[in-house]
Amino acid sequence: MATRHQAHSIVELLAVLAGPAIWFTYFGLTYGTQSLLCAMAAEPDEIDPTHTRLVALLGAATVVALLGLTAVIWSGVRQHGSVFRVSDQENFLAHLQVTMAGLSAFAVLSVAIAVVLLPPCMRVFG
Amino acid sequence: MTAMVERKRQHNLPNPVPRPEGELEELRRIWEPPRGWRFITAVNNTQIGIYYIGTALTFFVLAGILAALMRMQLAVPDNDFVSQELYNQLFTMHGTIMMFLFAVPVVEAAGVLLLPQMLAARDLPFPRLSAFAFWAYLVGGSVFFASLFFGLAPSGGWFMYPPLTSGQYSPGDNADFWLLGIGFIEISAIAGAIEIVVGVLRTRAPGMRLSEMPIFAWTMLVFAGMIIFAFPAIILATMLLELERAFDWPFFIADKGGDPLLWQHLFWFFGHPEVYIIFLPAAGMVSMILPTMVQKPLVAYNLIVVALIATGFFSFGLWVHHMFTTGLPALSLGFFAAASMAVSLPSGIQVFAWIATIASGRLRLATPSLFILGFLFIFTLGGLTGVMVAMVPFNWQVHDTYFVVAHFHYVLVGGMVFPLFAALYYWAPAFSARALSERLGRWAFALMFIGFNVAFFTMHLTGLLGMPRRIYTYPAELGWGPLNLISTIGAFILAAGVSLVAFDLFRCFRITYSKAAGNIWHAGTLEWLPNHVYATRSIPIVHGREPLWDQPDLAEDVNAGRYYLPGAPTGSRETLVTSPIEAEPQYVVQMPGPSWTHVLAALFTALCFLSLTVKLVEPAILFALLAIASVIVWMWEMDPGPAKGPVDIGGGLRLPVYMTGPKSHSWWAMVVLMLVAGTLYTSYLFSYLYIWTVAPEVWPATTGQTLPPLRLPLLAGALLIASSGLMLFASRALNQPARPQRWLFPVLLLLALLSLICSLAIEILGQWQTGLRPAENSYAALTYLGAGLQGELVIALTVMALFTLARFFAGLLNTARRVTFDNTALLWHYTVGQGVFGLVLLHGFPRLVG
Numbered sequence: 001m002a003t004r005h006q007a008h009s010i011v012e013l014l015a016v017l018a019g020p021a022i023w024f025t026y027f028g029l030t031y032g033t034q035s036l037l038c039a040m041a042a043e044p045d046e047i048d049p050t051h052t053r054l055v056a057l058l059g060a061a062t063v064v065a066l067l068g069l070t071a072v073i074w075s076g077v078r079q080h081g082s083v084f085r086v087s088d089q090e091n092f093l094a095h096l097q098v099t100m101a102g103l104s105a106f107a108v109l110s111v112a113i114a115v116v117l118l119p120p121c122m123r124v125f126g
Numbered sequence: 127m128t129a130m131v132e133r134k135r136q137h138n139l140p141n142p143v144p145r146p147e148g149e150l151e152e153l154r155r156i157w158e159p160p161r162g163w164r165f166i167t168a169v170n171n172t173q174i175g176i177y178y179i180g181t182a183l184t185f186f187v188l189a190g191i192l193a194a195l196m197r198m199q200l201a202v203p204d205n206d207f208v209s210q211e212l213y214n215q216l217f218t219m220h221g222t223i224m225m226f227l228f229a230v231p232v233v234e235a236a237g238v239l240l241l242p243q244m245l246a247a248r249d250l251p252f253p254r255l256s257a258f259a260f261w262a263y264l265v266g267g268s269v270f271f272a273s274l275f276f277g278l279a280p281s282g283g284w285f286m287y288p289p290l291t292s293g294q295y296s297p298g299d300n301a302d303f304w305l306l307g308i309g310f311i312e313i314s315a316i317a318g319a320i321e322i323v324v325g326v327l328r329t330r331a332p333g334m335r336l337s338e339m340p341i342f343a344w345t346m347l348v349f350a351g352m353i354i355f356a357f358p359a360i361i362l363a364t365m366l367l368e369l370e371r372a373f374d375w376p377f378f379i380a381d382k383g384g385d386p387l388l389w390q391h392l393f394w395f396f397g398h399p400e401v402y403i404i405f406l407p408a409a410g411m412v413s414m415i416l417p418t419m420v421q422k423p424l425v426a427y428n429l430i431v432v433a434l435i436a437t438g439f440f441s442f443g444l445w446v447h448h449m450f451t452t453g454l455p456a457l458s459l460g461f462f463a464a465a466s467m468a469v470s471l472p473s474g475i476q477v478f479a480w481i482a483t484i485a486s487g488r489l490r491l492a493t494p495s496l497f498i499l500g501f502l503f504i505f506t507l508g509g510l511t512g513v514m515v516a517m518v519p520f521n522w523q524v525h526d527t528y529f530v531v532a533h534f535h536y537v538l539v540g541g542m543v544f545p546l547f548a549a550l551y552y553w554a555p556a557f558s559a560r561a562l563s564e565r566l567g568r569w570a571f572a573l574m575f576i577g578f579n580v581a582f583f584t585m586h587l588t589g590l591l592g593m594p595r596r597i598y599t600y601p602a603e604l605g606w607g608p609l610n611l612i613s614t615i616g617a618f619i620l621a622a623g624v625s626l627v628a629f630d631l632f633r634c635f636r637i638t639y640s641k642a643a644g645n646i647w648h649a650g651t652l653e654w655l656p657n658h659v660y661a662t663r664s665i666p667i668v669h670g671r672e673p674l675w676d677q678p679d680l681a682e683d684v685n686a687g688r689y690y691l692p693g694a695p696t697g698s699r700e701t702l703v704t705s706p707i708e709a710e711p712q713y714v715v716q717m718p719g720p721s722w723t724h725v726l727a728a729l730f731t732a733l734c735f736l737s738l739t740v741k742l743v744e745p746a747i748l749f750a751l752l753a754i755a756s757v758i759v760w761m762w763e764m765d766p767g768p769a770k771g772p773v774d775i776g777g778g779l780r781l782p783v784y785m786t787g788p789k790s791h792s793w794w795a796m797v798v799l800m801l802v803a804g805t806l807y808t809s810y811l812f813s814y815l816y817i818w819t820v821a822p823e824v825w826p827a828t829t830g831q832t833l834p835p836l837r838l839p840l841l842a843g844a845l846l847i848a849s850s851g852l853m854l855f856a857s858r859a860l861n862q863p864a865r866p867q868r869w870l871f872p873v874l875l876l877l878a879l880l881s882l883i884c885s886l887a888i889e890i891l892g893q894w895q896t897g898l899r900p901a902e903n904s905y906a907a908l909t910y911l912g913a914g915l916q917g918e919l920v921i922a923l924t925v926m927a928l929f930t931l932a933r934f935f936a937g938l939l940n941t942a943r944r945v946t947f948d949n950t951a952l953l954w955h956y957t958v959g960q961g962v963f964g965l966v967l968l969h970g971f972p973r974l975v976g
Binding site for chain 2: 009010012013016017020021023024027030031034035036038039040092093095096099100103104106107110111113114115117118119120121122123
């Protein structure tokens with residue numbers, strides 16, 4: 001019983017980090033995928049095939065990340081009622097969980113904007 | 127009626143008074159620190175924390191002197207006050223000492239000093255580990271600084287980019303001093319970080335839920351977490367560069383498939399979180415000091431916690447903004463520019479929360495407040511220029527100019543030094559018989575604020591006029607002379623301010639355990655409780671974030687011994703271990719006292735690294751063995767077993783004095799250590815894949831290099847998995863009470879060890895037999911490095927396994943007393959997992975891309 005309680009506590013704690021963890025995974029996959037695909041492209045400016053593939057992949061990743069963050073926010077709100085009542089312990093962690101996920105969604109979107117606006121493999125020097 | 131209410135209140139407290147005779151004297155005797163020259167063996171967090179801070183401040187002054195010499199050289203054009211080579215050493219040492227020997231250690235030291243008191247713990251959970259970290263830092267840092275006087279100081283800049291720092295362009299031992307010295311100091315920092323994570327999560331006062339933890343504890347938790355994930359990258363980088371310099375393993379040599387940019391990626395993956403590692407604890411100090419100075423609670427506590435955690439995470443996604451001019455694709459630059467701007471949001475949350483806190487009450491304009499107001503002004507300006515340099519086109523214009531120098535001094539001096547000085551004036555009365563002088567403090571603030579802005583604001587202009595960094599002089603006709611002279615004058619005004627603080631410290635600060643000046647600020651947090659060598663007389667039950675404000679009788683009740691653990695029921699140093707979220711008491715941990723073992727371990731480790739630096743191999747091996755022996759003796763004294771418990775801590779609570787498995791604080795420490803190892807390996811994985819993207823021509827698919835036959839890695843993998851299985855059986859065998867079956871345990875453990883070692887041997891020999899040699903190209907070097915990283919863990923586990931066996935045969939390891947084995951098994955299974963992954967990588971990936 002005590003072990004289950006401890007495990008539940010650890011899960012609660014980790015749930016707070018779910019939002020930033022999703023962002024970090026998204027960021028790593030986005031940067032890694034872009035770097036690998038551009039490195040493997042025959043010509044650095046092989047825009048059309050690589051661009052379309054990359055935007056599709058990164059777009060899908062963005063959607064998945066945002067869905068994940070939405071799930072984290074929804075989970076926090078659903079489990080703990082109004083997360084803006086922050087006087088008790090349960091709502092403190094839920095408040096952290098929801099706010100962290102919201103900030104992370106903003107960070108995901110700010111990276112996604114770069115994907116939409118910039119050519120993927122174009123180098124700026126040489 | 128009041129007396130009746132008071133009696134009822136006291137009756138509800140865990141322990142009755144008066145306390146038994148002799149209880150307090152025994153507590154004092156047990157916690158008494160060593161006297162005289164034996165102070166070296168002390169482990170009390172107060173003593174170690176003050177030594178740590180004192181050493182860090184000394185390095186701050188020394189690095190400041192180096193900066194003064196630089197400013198004298200740059201004061202006028204065409205100057206020859208110092209030579210070019212010496213100037214290169216000066217800026218390298220200034221930056222390296224400030225970043226590695228001052229900034230991180232001083233905030234870590236503040237954690238060591240303040241956290242136990244803030245959490246109402248008697249000490250940190252691993253007192254000898256923090257003492258080891260201090261002595262390792264002192265010895266390593268001193269040796270590193272001394273290299274200046276022997277012409278051996280590094281001169282490649284504090285970030286030591288290859289190829290400038292490769293063996294070809296930096297022959298001699300100078301760069302090696304940096305590589306090995308800094309690598310060693312990072313290990314010291316990681317040790318401290320492990321301590322802080324476990325301390326904050328597991329030794330808080332009962333009732334101090336996460337939502338009521340002091341904000342400084344939150345910042346230290348995030349700080350320690352960031353160290354765990356950031357520092358392994360620089361440890362790997364220093365390993366790679368040292369292997370290249372010493373043995374020609376080509377990680378950064380383009381001709382052999384390496385890439386100098388790999389160093390930059392690894393360095394800045396560490397380097398950017400590093401600056402937030404430096405800033406966040408200082409922000410925590412501000413969040414503690416301001417409410418006291420305003421006599422109102424901190425506004426938006428929850429949002430500040432969110433901001434801290436968000437900063438910690440987002441800072442790991444910014445590193446390439448130090449590399450905007452390296453020719454990376456535009457999209458890559460865009461990712462990091464976006465992230466660099468996003469990270470200003472959480473910092474902004476904190477700044478506005480502080481402003482709101484000030485507005486909520488009336489700010490007492492004492493010295494700590496002045497330094498905080500100075501911090502707000504300077505740090506905000508630094509943040510603004512940070513957003514400017516986050517914009518790629520602007521960055522291209524100002525990269526490597528004095529504009530960047532101005533920016534980072536605004537954020538680092540404003541963001542850390544000013545809060546640190548606020549903290550010195552604020553917390554000195556808690557540990558010193560005399561508070562620092564308010565009059566001198568105001569003068570010091572004025573000089574530092576004016577001097578800093580005169581020195582560094584001017585550098586924005588100098589940079590925009592095109593003055594590059596790291597030049598030792600400049601011609602007069604460029605017109606940079608007057609601005610540089612102004613900067614130099616400002617630097618000396620700043621130095622005068624710092625000197626005043628140093629004078630004030632010498633004059634007033636007198637370390638004391640029990641006769642401190644006390645809570646002159648009327649603060650509300652627990653570090654202001656009456657203290658002694660044993661910290662607090664009893665460990666309170668806490669409600670609220672400012673317990674001294676919320677519970678007016680708390681100090682008196684704690685001091686009378688009315689709360690938990692007013693004595694030492696096991697006869698040794700103890701504190702309470704509580705649950706991570708609710709802070710419910712779980713068990714009493716027996717902690718070690720003063721000893722020579724950790725001091726010797728630190729000294730011998732430092733001597734080992736020093737010997738390697740100057741390429742004295744036999745002494746290095748000898749010192750390594752002595753260091754291991756010291757650690758073994760140290761560890762032998764740990765794990766006291768459950769014999770003395772359970773004990774009564776008061777309030778009807780009888781707690782065990784021993785714990786193993788996931789509830790144990792040492793298990794948590796091992797998990798954190800595994801995270802460090804995992805991050806180190808992930809950095810290696812990144813390096814491996816990165817080098818493949820830049821130099822696929824050195825991979826077997828192109829070179830035709832033969833790979834070991836698949837049966838070899840399959841055999842090695844099977845041995846690894848068997849090793850894990852044998853450890854599981856050994857764990858069960860240890861639970862067998864029957865004597866005849868207990869012979870199984872040592873046999874299983876030895877077989878597991880043999881499997882582990884054979885697996886590694888098969889891997890290395892298999893690669894060797896193909897004719898692959900590590901100096902051939904980057905693929906070869908990375909292949910052997912992968913085996914090397916596995917080998918480090920195998921060596922550590924060999925020592926741990928033999929140690930475990932020794933304890934078993936000495937009767938110190940059994941069914942009830944098995945922490946040593948359980949923690950070894952944890953690392954064992956991690957090593958097996960890493961090994962299996964490594965085999966798949968090294969044998970699967972070349973085949974996949976071939």
